[in-house]
Amino acid sequence: MRRTASPLSLILLGLGTFLLVLAPMLVWYVEPRAAVNPIDIDTTAVYQGTGSYFDTDEIKTVHDQRITVTQQVRGNVADSEKSGRAVWDVTTTVDTDKSLPAADPHDALEFFLNRWVTDRRTNRPVHCCKENPYFEGDAYLKFPFDVQRRSYTWWDNSLGDTVVLHYAGTREVQGYKGYRFTGTVPPTKIGTRLVPGTIVGQKSKPQVLAEEWYSNHGIELVVDQRTGRVLYAQVGPRRTLRAPGAEKDAVVLLDSEKLGFTTATQKAQVKLAKKESGQLRMVGQTLPIASAVAGFVLAAVGAVLVVRGRKRPESAESSRSPQPQLTM
Numbered sequence: 001m002r003r004t005a006s007p008l009s010l011i012l013l014g015l016g017t018f019l020l021v022l023a024p025m026l027v028w029y030v031e032p033r034a035a036v037n038p039i040d041i042d043t044t045a046v047y048q049g050t051g052s053y054f055d056t057d058e059i060k061t062v063h064d065q066r067i068t069v070t071q072q073v074r075g076n077v078a079d080s081e082k083s084g085r086a087v088w089d090v091t092t093t094v095d096t097d098k099s100l101p102a103a104d105p106h107d108a109l110e111f112f113l114n115r116w117v118t119d120r121r122t123n124r125p126v127h128c129c130k131e132n133p134y135f136e137g138d139a140y141l142k143f144p145f146d147v148q149r150r151s152y153t154w155w156d157n158s159l160g161d162t163v164v165l166h167y168a169g170t171r172e173v174q175g176y177k178g179y180r181f182t183g184t185v186p187p188t189k190i191g192t193r194l195v196p197g198t199i200v201g202q203k204s205k206p207q208v209l210a211e212e213w214y215s216n217h218g219i220e221l222v223v224d225q226r227t228g229r230v231l232y233a234q235v236g237p238r239r240t241l242r243a244p245g246a247e248k249d250a251v252v253l254l255d256s257e258k259l260g261f262t263t264a265t266q267k268a269q270v271k272l273a274k275k276e277s278g279q280l281r282m283v284g285q286t287l288p289i290a291s292a293v294a295g296f297v298l299a300a301v302g303a304v305l306v307v308r309g310r311k312r313p314e315s316a317e318s319s320r321s322p323q324p325q326l327t328m
Contacts, residue, residue: 047259087115136162168181230269234260
């Protein structure tokens, strides 16, 4: 008898080998290319809270007012494709009930238009493509992928500098667990502003180049571990004016101890985090494990069948015994 491999055994062996090779490729090649900042992003985050602000109509600071911060992020697809980076245009408005709803964002209490450019894989700032202003740090609109339990440098746009946020455990947002990071900003001079002298207590001077100071009562960010998406954000900004060289605040421009994501924004962020995290988990964990297990089983079965082979009887001619010849 002689042995030959059956077609089925070769198919199983080949398919098993393919799946074994596919498993590490999904982890080392496919997932890193899937974990990139999108270029077609279009999201809006809304913060709300109560606080004080300087009312230009009444020429004084009013208190216990509702304050709404709206941050809209839109990806510039054309500039992103041209540069190979993630180019995001960010519009931020600070409104009171007087300016909401506003037909023109310039009517808001404060209005900022920025451009955030990042490396799509590392989330690090890339200084190109009309970036505005010059950003630094590990995180701003989002954290890097695969967030670690360590401190990160977060860009504070009002401060114009980075703030160290420390890992502070976990917190659930709308039933979804994320990593929590916290930090504060001490009173810091951030610039000057030309104002009437009466505003900062110098009535004898028609105009004064007052000092603008900024601090933050507390920053809290809850972040999805796998994607770096911010599930919840809370800040406590305080902006004041001081007379030149003074050690005390003369007037409060904006002060709120707690401005946080609205419930609707939290739900929207959690929904996106679940979707994106699930996709990355599928590519980087579920599929590789399933591929490796299935590949091992199929390859093992195929190898056994190849070794055992299929028994086939030799041909009648080759198995016929030689006949004795008669001699005369």
